[in-house]
Amino acid sequence: KYMGIIFDLDGVLCITDRYHYQAWKRIADTLKIEFNEAKNHRLRGVSRMESLDIILENYDKPLSVEEKIALAEEKNRYYREFLETMSESDIEDAVFATLDELRVRRYLLAIGSSSKNAGFILEKTGLIKYFDAISDGNGLNKSKPDPEVFLRAADDLRLAPEKCLVVEDAAAGIMAALAGGFDSAGIGDGTAVPGVTYRLERFEELLEVV
């Protein structure tokens, strides 16, 4: 049925949630604003600048665009320190095994991630070799739930959306898939979104639905 599979990165192929949390927490602490795990949850699938806006929701002092950019850059410097420590051992064996099998079955594989650090994470973890196309947060005009990042991935694979399956953990990502005309496989939070095509309890169940 499908010829290509488009994977979200954070929360699907690797777990970077803790790193995002710790990096944002340092920014929130400097500004003396409340930031907790529940709020961190809302940042899944959301771009860096939109994440900052969520963190600044209850901040009463007005910030200029330049100040916001500086804060986002500072967060990214902290975040990159964590990413520097990543290696193959941060990826579950089941992820490598599943991607190996998908390659054996001749699927075209792409990344569809909101992150501007996707290339760096893929290099550090040894995941990069599996992918025929990488569509990430660089040069993206509209982030999920807009379908742009997935449409660009499908286009890079030279496939129509109907020929691709999107694998996602975030609600915004499942909605983006729906908006772009893609079938979707939800993991974690992604399973609870109305309209998701398949619900995966474990990553390797992907092999049963393609």
Ligand code: BG6
């Ligand atoms: C997504 C994450 O993959 O990337 C979000 O789920 C994150 O939490 C977004 O905000 C942007 O990441 P980056 O690496 O460009 O700051």
Ligand code: MG
């Ligand atoms: Mg995700």
